[in-house]
Amino acid sequence: MLITSLENDKIKKCLKLRDKKYRDLYNEFLVEGEHLVIEAYRSGLLEEILILEDEVTILDAPITYVSNDIIKALSTLETPSHIFGLCKKKEENNDLGKRILMLDRVQDPGNIGTIIRSSKAFGIDTLVLGEGCCDLYNEKVIRSTQGNGFHMNIVTGNLMEIIKDLKDKEIPILGTNVEYGEDIRNLTSRDKECFCLVMGNEGRGVSKEILDICDKFIYIEMDSHVESLNVGVATSILLYELNRK
Amino acid sequence: MLITSLENDKIKKCLKLRDKKYRDLYNEFLVEGEHLVIEAYRSGLLEEILILEDEVTILDAPITYVSNDIIKALSTLETPSHIFGLCKKKEENNDLGKRILMLDRVQDPGNIGTIIRSSKAFGIDTLVLGEGCCDLYNEKVIRSTQGNGFHMNIVTGNLMEIIKDLKDKEIPILGTNVEYGEDIRNLTSRDKECFCLVMGNEGRGVSKEILDICDKFIYIEMDSHVESLNVGVATSILLYELNRK
Numbered sequence: 001m002l003i004t005s006l007e008n009d010k011i012k013k014c015l016k017l018r019d020k021k022y023r024d025l026y027n028e029f030l031v032e033g034e035h036l037v038i039e040a041y042r043s044g045l046l047e048e049i050l051i052l053e054d055e056v057t058i059l060d061a062p063i064t065y066v067s068n069d070i071i072k073a074l075s076t077l078e079t080p081s082h083i084f085g086l087c088k089k090k091e092e093n094n095d096l097g098k099r100i101l102m103l104d105r106v107q108d109p110g111n112i113g114t115i116i117r118s119s120k121a122f123g124i125d126t127l128v129l130g131e132g133c134c135d136l137y138n139e140k141v142i143r144s145t146q147g148n149g150f151h152m153n154i155v156t157g158n159l160m161e162i163i164k165d166l167k168d169k170e171i172p173i174l175g176t177n178v179e180y181g182e183d184i185r186n187l188t189s190r191d192k193e194c195f196c197l198v199m200g201n202e203g204r205g206v207s208k209e210i211l212d213i214c215d216k217f218i219y220i221e222m223d224s225h226v227e228s229l230n231v232g233v234a235t236s237i238l239l240y241e242l243n244r245k
Numbered sequence: 246m247l248i249t250s251l252e253n254d255k256i257k258k259c260l261k262l263r264d265k266k267y268r269d270l271y272n273e274f275l276v277e278g279e280h281l282v283i284e285a286y287r288s289g290l291l292e293e294i295l296i297l298e299d300e301v302t303i304l305d306a307p308i309t310y311v312s313n314d315i316i317k318a319l320s321t322l323e324t325p326s327h328i329f330g331l332c333k334k335k336e337e338n339n340d341l342g343k344r345i346l347m348l349d350r351v352q353d354p355g356n357i358g359t360i361i362r363s364s365k366a367f368g369i370d371t372l373v374l375g376e377g378c379c380d381l382y383n384e385k386v387i388r389s390t391q392g393n394g395f396h397m398n399i400v401t402g403n404l405m406e407i408i409k410d411l412k413d414k415e416i417p418i419l420g421t422n423v424e425y426g427e428d429i430r431n432l433t434s435r436d437k438e439c440f441c442l443v444m445g446n447e448g449r450g451v452s453k454e455i456l457d458i459c460d461k462f463i464y465i466e467m468d469s470h471v472e473s474l475n476v477g478v479a480t481s482i483l484l485y486e487l488n489r490k
Contacts, residue, residue, distance in 0.1 A: 230362055236481065240465070
């Protein structure tokens with residue numbers, strides 16, 4: 001099938017998927033470019049390929065051919081890709097494992113993307129995104145993760161409720177605090193086996209109600225006159241240390 | 246003095262400073278917002294304040310009052326600040342010290358900014374930006390550093406020439422390589438006292454001619470199936486380890 005009209009229902013839906021509201025409604029999202037389409041395919045999330053007429057793909061998925069005008073309309077890049085993937089959202093696994101990272105109102109898509117890549121790199125079982133975090137299926141987040149997020153368990157929800165469940169399972173909640181925290185280098189192997197690390201908003205940090213119920217605080221040793229590290233960097237260094245044998 | 250016309254020479258110059266070409270020509274740059282103006286003042290880089298008429302500042306610098314229309318024209322933010330600082334570029338100190346970070350064609354302003362913050366946090370003496378790196382005085386870099394870059398030595402130049410000088414001074418050049426590099430955790434105190442770490446472009450890494458003359462390669466241990474960390478994160482973890490006593 002070749003689609004040439006922007007009024008086509010499928011194309012209209014694909015364009016709507018730029019908004020979180022419609023991604024939530026349809027439980028779908030759109031990815032652009034061969035690398036991301038392949039990653040979505042490998043993760044079993046790819047439902048359909050939209051590809052420029054006359055182009056080919058070796059992926060085993062339903063294919064819709066589209067005109068150059070449609071490609072341009074769908075693209076969010078300066079140089080549009082010739083292939084898009086219509087994908088279903090990944091199912092959330094409620095078994096969070098024992099090495100959990102939780103983000104409280106982290107809003108920058110680049111930071112979320114960086115943190116997903118580092119979570120994969122340093123053996124995190126589940127990433128929990130609280131209300132107020134940037135949407136996982138935001139196009140910039142997906143681009144910045146290069147598809148890594150498709151391969152790990154990421155759940156969304158109310159952080160206070162999830163923390164309550166974790167406490168019932170005796171998983172320690174870790175916050176960060178430079179003044180009365182413990183140097184991350186002094187954590188024991190036992191500390192590193194089982195934890196839920198909470199990291200917070202770029203400007204405001206972790207919300208008070210969560211800090212109040214943390215079981216332990218840690219910090220990264222550094223020159224004292226620097227205000228703070230980028231949240232993606234701070235999280236990554238903590239995960240790197242928590243993965244240190 | 247109150248300026249209300251966009252045709253005013255000073256305002257025209259300030260607007261031009263958005264382009265690297267003019268920043269290089271005038272050896273000046275513009276910062277927006279109270280925090281950055283104060284940081285520029287503290288670093289001795291602030292030449293003049295431009296402020297919305299009727300607003301006040303306690304900083305001891307020449308002041309020019311401007312109309313709201315001028316503020317809107319100068320601003321690059323959704324919500325314009327009421328204060329701008331016209332600054333001279335920081336002088337480059339050719340004594341690079343013994344703990345040097347060198348960036349080869351790192352192009353994303355956010356990554357440069359993140360790396361500057363981490364360099365300050367982990368005791369780097371000098372950051373060297375090679376040709377092809379994003380400009381230090383790019384507005385996004387300055388915003389992302391929150392003014393930290395004003396307080397550290399940052400030099401620009403031809404990396405091959407600078408490396409030749411460093412080799413004459415017997416400073417080891419460190420590259421990264423997962424296949425035949427050494428785990429960063431195994432470096433000695435001596436390794437950490439004196440080095441020039443080279444990090445490369447987001448997609449292409451460090452250029453071959455530089456890799457060919459590196460004295461040692463290091464890597465970060467992580468789950469093997471992840472393609473790579475964000476360059477800002479990778480650099481920050483290496484600097485964190487190189488700062489470990």
